[in-house]
Amino acid sequence: MTRLPDTDWRRAEGLDRLMEALGASDGMIRFVGGAVRDSLLGLPVKDVDCATRWRPEESMNRIVAAGFKAIPTGLAHGTVTALIPSGPVEVTTLRRDLSTDGRHATVAFTDEWREDAARRDFTINALSADPVTGELFDYFDGLNDLRDGRVRFIGDALHRIAEDHLRILRFFRFHERFGRGEPDAEAMQACVARANDLMALSRERIADELLKLLGGTNPAPTIALMLDNGLFRPIIPEIDTDGADRLARLVAREQLSGTRPDSLRRLGALLPQDPETAVAIARRLKLSKLATRRLELGASAATGPARALAYRFGDDVAIDLLLRGEVDAEHLGLDQLSGWERPRLPLGGGELIAMGLQPGPVVAATLQRIERQWIEEDFPDGERVTLLARQAVDQSLRSRQ
Known part of the structure; x- marks a missing residue:
């Protein structure tokens, strides 16, 4: 029997008491989602999510009775957040979809673990684990997909995308993070066939998912794959192969210079290097004024020493410009910005x-x-x-x- 590794997050203060209060010994609650998947891969776990047979009101009562604060995060969808000493834990009642329209789902509660797992997008995200024994439950061969580096939809890919159009972008984000080799053929064909569905999504959801994708270790090959297959045409048609090349170059220069990856910087490299176009796209994606201004300045092609650029535009824009410029990646002068504060001209x-x-x-x-x-x-x-x-x-x- 495959079991969940005994990782640090499972020993977090208050978690055992919370699981006991929610009936772990009686099979009423399981760990689900990213915490299970990432633990199996030996990756850090940021968020702990659980699924339970209890209705949300009962979950709240049990959380409070155990001495923790319960926040009704999304009662209509069955989600309650328990605040334990080590941080928040999301507890969601088992659900099944009644109807979907590509953007939203109407759900009903259920007692069936498999039914709840079936509404998740990819097999690697449908794994669950018993909090007491660590026993893993894998209804859709997600363990093999995780081992093989394959991101695969649960059920018919076309149908799953029709349920939620954002799954197109999520597929590419998860492929960038967990995929190895060529993407799953059925999933890829479905994403290409339904690419125009992305037009029905809010710009905010598109921007959020795209920035998550760009925050990956090396999103350039995945972005190039999306461009080659026309995935950006319905949402950001201005992006072309030059953008993919600029992104690949930027990622390489980040790595050479030891600079922390930055999603917005990478988006700036992907977009046309024209301030007016960058601003138009940023507004279309409903980015903040600060983010829009950063993209505008980053597309200006301004040059100069690190501190001079930081004085004019701020540290973030200075780093963007330096990494996207022509100076050798190992001699950008980024160390000059460490601990440096913008001075004031001592003269009036x-x-x-x-x-x-x-x-x-x-x-x-x-x-x-x-x-x-x-x-x-x-x-x-x-x-x-x-x-x-x-x-x-x-x-x-x-x-x-």
């Missing part, structure tokens, strides 16, 4: 007037000239700033004679 208009300038536009223009030189010299202070100011004031006075 009053000092320039005291040096002889007349109040007015000339003061602002002279300050700007000083600032440009100050940035170019990597932000000196003290006597050097005074000298720069004197030189700039003298030049301004001479030009006005």
